[in-house]
Amino acid sequence: MTVLLGLEAAEHSGGDDGALRLAAGLAGADGSPVVVTTVVPLDPPHATTSRLDHEYRQWRAALTATRHAEAFTALRRAGVEDVRAAVVPASSVPAGLVESAHRYRARVLVLGAATEAPAGRFAAGSVAEPLLHSSPVPLALAPRAWSAPAEPTRLTCTWADAARSTDALSATRALAERWGVAVRLATFVPERAALLPSETGLPLEHVVSEDWAGQVQGSLEHAVADWCGPWPAPETVQGRGAGWAGAVAAVPWAPGDVLVLGSSRLGPAGRVFLGSTATKILRAATVPVLVVPRGDDGAPRLA
Secondary structure, X not given: OEEEEEOOOOOOOOOOOHHHHHHHHHHHHHOOOEEEEEEEEOOOOHHXXXXXXXXXXXXXXXXXXXXXXXXXXXXXXXXXXXXXXXXXXXXXXXXXXXXXXXXXXXXXXXXOOOOOOOOOOOOOOXXXXXXXXXOOOOEEEOOOOOOOOOOOOEEEEEOXXXXXXXXXXXXXXXHHHHXXXXXXXXXXXXXXXXXXXXXXOOEHHHHXXXXXXXXXXXXXXXXXXXOOOOOOOOEEEEEEEEHHHHHXXXXXXXXXXXXXXXXXXXXXXXXXXXXXXHHHHHHXXXXXXXXXXXXXXXXXXXX
């Protein structure tokens, strides 16, 4: 099993290396090698090959080798001893990464944020966006300009209710036991500006959010009460604030935290499929996010 790091050759040493740091941390926690993978376009048919094509391929190969050497240096400096390189020709970068995930038996695929993402946040670019609705392995997503301890120290599982969150919790438990880290359950309650009055004299939006928060808190307490096994029961936390960004920011975050999101049950089995609520949480998160696929039986699929 490996940690697969998707790396674009166009990126250079002065770019954002948050994904490199995240891959190093996950590899250290898992005791897995890192496969630095760059997807390149398929070569044209031999009959159409020109001198310009040849020079372009030489330039691309040199750039890829340089970027891989930089990644190797950074990963080994971070304590990863087993680092490998892969250059995968494919019709698209997402297709090449999916192929590589199968070929190298990846436990997780690590991706960085799009260049337009705000510092400290993740935004999906042209590679991450399709994989968030198709990846066969968990996706580990690094915020832009992210830096943290080498390995994760706590997993925070998003919790909405038992019907929608049990799968994500199962994945979180499995990873926590494998990595030897603490678990926390977090509920996010975004609050909107008041628009309509209610009979209680309180804004209707406030009444609705209070009711929702109470229901979810009860579900959280049941989840903790049902916790069994040698691993300590998780702590619980509720984040309430203006919009999703305010709700996520209301939860205290520490270096080494990783947020776990489950896939929507509306998506295909065995694939990551991020729903609308999880997408909003992902955009607001200021820590790395791990998105787990759904298994054939409705449970999350972990490599």
